[in-house]
Amino acid sequence: MSEPVKDTSGGSPFLDVRDLRIHFPTDDGLVRSVDGLSFTLERGRTLGIVGESGSGKSVTSLGILGLHHRRNARVSGEIWLDGKELVGADPDDVRRLRGRHMAMIFQDPLSSMHPFYTIGAQIIEAYRIHNAVSKKVARKHAIDMLGRVGIPTPDKRVDDYPHQFSGGMRQRAMIAMALSCDPELLIADEPTTALDVTVQAQILDLLRDLQREFDSAIIMITHDLGVVAELADDVLVMYGGRCVEYGAVDDMFHRPLHPYTWGLLGSMPRLDRARTERLMPVKGAPPSLINLPSGCAFHPRCAYADRTGGRSQTEVPELRVEPETTHRAACHLDVAERRRVWETEIGPKL
Amino acid sequence: METDAVKAAEPAAPAASPAPGGGEGPLLEVTGLRKYFPVHAGLMRRQVATVKAVDGVSFSVDRGRTLGLVGESGCGKTTTGRMIMRLEDPTAGSIRFEGREIATLRQSRLRPLRRDIQMIFQDPYSSLNPRKTVGSIVGAPFHLQDIKTEHGVKRAVQELLELVGLNPEHYNRYPHEFSGGQRQRIGIARTLALKPKLIVADEPVSALDVSIQAQVVNLLEDLQNELGLTYVVIAHDLSVVRHISDRVAVMYLGRIVEIADQADLYTRPKHPYTKALLSAVPVPDPAARDGRERIRLTGDVPSPLNPPPGCPFHPRCWKAQDRCKVEEPALADEAGGTPGHAVACHFPEPAPEAAPVP
Numbered sequence: 001m002s003e004p005v006k007d008t009s010g011g012s013p014f015l016d017v018r019d020l021r022i023h024f025p026t027d028d029g030l031v032r033s034v035d036g037l038s039f040t041l042e043r044g045r046t047l048g049i050v051g052e053s054g055s056g057k058s059v060t061s062l063g064i065l066g067l068h069h070r071r072n073a074r075v076s077g078e079i080w081l082d083g084k085e086l087v088g089a090d091p092d093d094v095r096r097l098r099g100r101h102m103a104m105i106f107q108d109p110l111s112s113m114h115p116f117y118t119i120g121a122q123i124i125e126a127y128r129i130h131n132a133v134s135k136k137v138a139r140k141h142a143i144d145m146l147g148r149v150g151i152p153t154p155d156k157r158v159d160d161y162p163h164q165f166s167g168g169m170r171q172r173a174m175i176a177m178a179l180s181c182d183p184e185l186l187i188a189d190e191p192t193t194a195l196d197v198t199v200q201a202q203i204l205d206l207l208r209d210l211q212r213e214f215d216s217a218i219i220m221i222t223h224d225l226g227v228v229a230e231l232a233d234d235v236l237v238m239y240g241g242r243c244v245e246y247g248a249v250d251d252m253f254h255r256p257l258h259p260y261t262w263g264l265l266g267s268m269p270r271l272d273r274a275r276t277e278r279l280m281p282v283k284g285a286p287p288s289l290i291n292l293p294s295g296c297a298f299h300p301r302c303a304y305a306d307r308t309g310g311r312s313q314t315e316v317p318e319l320r321v322e323p324e325t326t327h328r329a330a331c332h333l334d335v336a337e338r339r340r341v342w343e344t345e346i347g348p349k350l
Numbered sequence: 351m352e353t354d355a356v357k358a359a360e361p362a363a364p365a366a367s368p369a370p371g372g373g374e375g376p377l378l379e380v381t382g383l384r385k386y387f388p389v390h391a392g393l394m395r396r397q398v399a400t401v402k403a404v405d406g407v408s409f410s411v412d413r414g415r416t417l418g419l420v421g422e423s424g425c426g427k428t429t430t431g432r433m434i435m436r437l438e439d440p441t442a443g444s445i446r447f448e449g450r451e452i453a454t455l456r457q458s459r460l461r462p463l464r465r466d467i468q469m470i471f472q473d474p475y476s477s478l479n480p481r482k483t484v485g486s487i488v489g490a491p492f493h494l495q496d497i498k499t500e501h502g503v504k505r506a507v508q509e510l511l512e513l514v515g516l517n518p519e520h521y522n523r524y525p526h527e528f529s530g531g532q533r534q535r536i537g538i539a540r541t542l543a544l545k546p547k548l549i550v551a552d553e554p555v556s557a558l559d560v561s562i563q564a565q566v567v568n569l570l571e572d573l574q575n576e577l578g579l580t581y582v583v584i585a586h587d588l589s590v591v592r593h594i595s596d597r598v599a600v601m602y603l604g605r606i607v608e609i610a611d612q613a614d615l616y617t618r619p620k621h622p623y624t625k626a627l628l629s630a631v632p633v634p635d636p637a638a639r640d641g642r643e644r645i646r647l648t649g650d651v652p653s654p655l656n657p658p659p660g661c662p663f664h665p666r667c668w669k670a671q672d673r674c675k676v677e678e679p680a681l682a683d684e685a686g687g688t689p690g691h692a693v694a695c696h697f698p699e700p701a702p703e704a705a706p707v708p
Contacts, residue, residue, distance in 0.1 A: 053530075169650070196423055196586065196651075197422070198627060201647075202646065202648075205646065223559065226631065229635055229639065232636075253636050253637075264561065266564070268634060269567070269592060270589060270633070270634060271616065271631050272638060278568060278571070283565075285562065286561075
């Protein structure tokens with residue numbers, strides 16, 4: 001495999017994902033977990049990736065980190081990180097980038113930490129792989145990092161085992177570990193889903209502060225639209241392995257252009273509005289990735305699919321930039337009609 | 351309160367909101383409920399400590415209404431639900447169902463009770479036997495209770511499946527053939543088989559995807575309207591609880607710290623913990639990101655093994671004073687406050703001057 005190539009064009013984005021496809025051949029057929037995904041992300045910015053289980057959000061993040069085994073997964077497309085292409089790169093080169101340039105926070109810190117080693121030992125190991133320093137220096141760095149993420153008396157807790165930490169503290173330790181090498185790209189996969197709300201608020205604050213300090217790019221993967229609205233600059237909505245809507249966070253919440261996004265917004269009871277009599281969920285259930293519906297994958301659940309003259313059933317809609325905006329949506333329905341439906345039928349009821 | 355073995359210090363049960371028709375009093379009345387788990391250690395397995403999982407909880411639920419129990423993990427909400435079901439034996443306190451004491455019923459007398467009180471579980475994957483068909487899962491209550499159905503069990507089961515929005519022809523399928531949301535519907539169908547009066551739902555939607563969550567919440571509301579069910583919904587998601595409940599109780603370290611009608615609690619929270627909880631919920635509106643008043647609690651919930659003296663919330667409370675460290679506040683209606691809005695705090699929050707959110 002070739003050396004990672006330097007991108008010569010100067011002002012390219014920090015992270016540029018182009019037409020990423022991650023397919024898994026199985027006995028039951030080809031699972032198209034991610035099927036033609038493109039997005040960009042700059043340093044200091046946060047991208048929220050939203051979707052239900054099986055929409056391909058976690059597979060995407062593992063793909064960026066190069067954590068899919070080549071024997072199981074077929075990865076194609078391009079991932080440019082700071083001018084280096086990762087999809088065709090040597091796995092050893094990608095491994096050297098991992099930790100130092102990109103890191104991940106997993107949903108469940110208990111299963112992503114080793115129960116036999118102390119928290120400190122696990123941070124020290126990661127730090128020493130990328131930095132030629134003595135154990136003593138690395139230990140000092142580990143204590144420093146634990147203190148930064150708000151662990152009280154870090155010089156004592158550094159020698160604790162993961163089970164001695166509470167859920168919120170474990171997630172903090174996980175963040176300390178991910179940030180120990182000062183990565184430019186941080187991928188957080190449902191980092192607060194397993195936590196209580198008061199602890200979730202602490203962790204979200206922490207991520208916000210650390211981003212300001214380190215100027216890192218963050219990909220936040222979640223199903224919680226509230227978390228996205230709190231943290232993200234841009235939002236990408238996934239459905240059946242494809243992006244159905246992508247735009248700035250304000251557009252997504254105030255002028256969403258895809259019926260699936262409307263469904264997600266209508267599904268959640270909101271504390272910031274008067275109590276609604278009834279939630280307006282999307283009907284049906286998420287599709288199987290082996291046997292995706294024809295045409296627009298969302299059409300069997302879409303209330304507007306009959307207004308497109310049959311195109312929803314036959315043609316995969318393209319992700320199109322709406323005129324005069326940066327807002328993209330993949331829907332056959334005329335954009336003027338979608339704006340009208342949102343403003344008159346959906347928006348007022350939320 | 352004849353059977354109530356609890357010390358006299360127990361605060362009176364908060365006044366119930368008026369029942370909507372049918373003046374026979376509340377369907378469920380819980381008073382001074384406690385559950386202590388012993389902790390054993392050492393060679394002789396001596397008891398070295400006690401976890402006070404639930405420590406004096408009182409509330410009542412009227413017929414056809416929904417009570418929401420909210421709180422963070424370890425606050426005792428699930429244990430409270432399990433005691434109502436008598437899946438756990440209470441250490442002290444009384445549970446009156448239709449006026450009858452059930453906290454002290456012997457195991458052998460519990461089976462008839464199960465007809466009236468049923469439970470919906472959190473995880474639709476582990477609460478259905480993978481080796482049984484949907485038909486035998488949903489039909490099991492009829493056999494267990496030896497109930498004769500008019501047109502046979504199969505017909506009854508198919509009617510139940512239809513009621514919860516499943517295809518009755520899927521009678522012979524196995525749980526793994528269904529999605530998470532459909533499995534939760536199977537669990538609800540089983541719950542409804544015996545036409546219970548009270549349903550205890552422990553995190554009924556938290557394992558489901560957002561769009562499916564909303565479907566199940568709507569289903570629970572429809573069933574309540576159709577069948578006149580009474581719910582105790584246990585959940586950590588404050589927005590779901592607000593949507594589904596008539597009355598809401600907030601728990602912290604085994605105690606109820608605030609209980610009120612839904613609208614009252616969410617617009618005029620009085621306990622600092624309730625206020626902090628509400629302000630910690632992320633709001634799905636990016637415009638509100640900066641303008642919102644946020645209360646950030648520090649630290650974690652203390653261990654129920656070693657709860658702080660005085661008010662259990664005082665180590666994390668920004669209003670705590672010396673009195674809070676020694677004297678535990680009783681749950682009581684505030685003088686001049688809304689009737690039925692009880693709070694356990696020495697320094698409750700004043701009512702906000704601004705009008706509630708439109």
